[in-house]
Amino acid sequence: MILYDLVNSRKTHFSPNSWRVRLALAHKGLAYEVRDVLFGDIPSINTGGDKLTIPTISHNGRLVTxxxxxxxxxxEALPQTPRLIAPGAEGQVLKFFQFWVQTTIHGGIARLIMRDLHDSLDPADQPYFRASREKMYKQTLEALQAGREERVDAFRKSLQPMRLSLGHGPFISGEQPGYADYLAFGGFQWARVSSPFQLLAEDDVVHAWFERCLDLFDGAGRREAPAV
Ligand SMILES: N[C@@H](CCC(=O)N[C@@H](CS)C(=O)NCC(=O)O)C(=O)O
Known part of the structure; x- marks a missing residue:
């Protein structure tokens, strides 16, 4: 199995969507080889077919994005490994949680660290990243990140559903971590390796949960060095 993953100028893996898959692969006990790519390399992964995004895996000659x-x-392909997305309604609720992560966690974090994230990228990727993200957010990266010290409290408040959930166990999924944890983890790991900005207060249960997630699978997340 090959995992195509983005790296920044420090060769750190920062993609939030890849981190959820990395922990899913570890949960399933699957070995894989990582192919590091820049944003500019993504089109060359699949020259003939549909446009891919990161993460993409290659398994038995098949690309899945x-x-x-x-x-x-x-x-489905490896039914002997622990299942992460239940069939039916339960899986659909997990998908809803993914949308919450995308809008509240990723959307909130983007408005706090996007300029730092840009600066952490390989210089070859920076012009593309700036142009595409400024088009997406309809403002400069500097304007997007401005005033974050005053805005971070609102972001922290928006995480209240996680706090309520973590009142029932060490992980969002309960006593043991599951895909909901990996979904949320990806966003915080994205911030951790891309920006020195302190997103979470140290006495927040979300902070304690994130530290627990960094320790999972022999510290797979912690091995990636934080931004300084
Ligand atoms: N729905 C996709 C989103 C993937 C995605 O947007 N990945 C980003 C990197 S985190 C990407 O490949 N961006 C390509 C680009 O901006 O050109 C997933 O969850 O895998």
């Missing part, structure tokens, strides 16, 4: 589709594919 999109984190949700990758985990579903692994659940």
């Amino acid at each position: 999109d984190s949700w589709d990758i985990v579903r594919y692994l659940d």
Whole structure:
């Protein structure tokens, strides 16, 4: 199995959508080889076919892109490994949680660290990243990140559903971590390796949960050095 993953100028893996798949692969006990790419390399992964995004995996000669589709594919193709997305309604609720992560966690974090993230990228990727993200957010990266010290409290408040959930166990998924944890983890790991900005207060249960997640699978997340 090959995982195509983005690296920044420090060769650190920062993609939030890849981190959820990395922990899913570890949860399933699957070995894989990582192919480091820059944003500019993504079109060369699949010259003939559809446009891919990161993460993409190659398994038995087949390319699978999109984190949700990758985990579903692994659940189906390797049924002897622990299943991460339940069939039916339960899986649909997990998909809803993915949308919450995308809008509240990724959307909130982007408005706090996007300029730092840009600066952490390989210089070859920076012009593309700036142009595409400024088009997406309809403002400069500097304007997007401005005033973050005053805005971080609102972001922390928006995480209240996680706090309520973590009142029932060490992980969002309960006593043991599951795909909901890996979905949320990806966003915080993205911030951790891309920006020195302190997103979470140290006495927040979300902070304690994130530290627990960094320790999972022999510290797979912690091995990636934080931004300084
Ligand atoms: N729905 C996709 C989103 C993947 C995605 O947007 N990945 C980003 C990197 S984190 C990407 O490949 N961006 C390509 C680009 O901006 O050109 C998933 O969850 O895998």
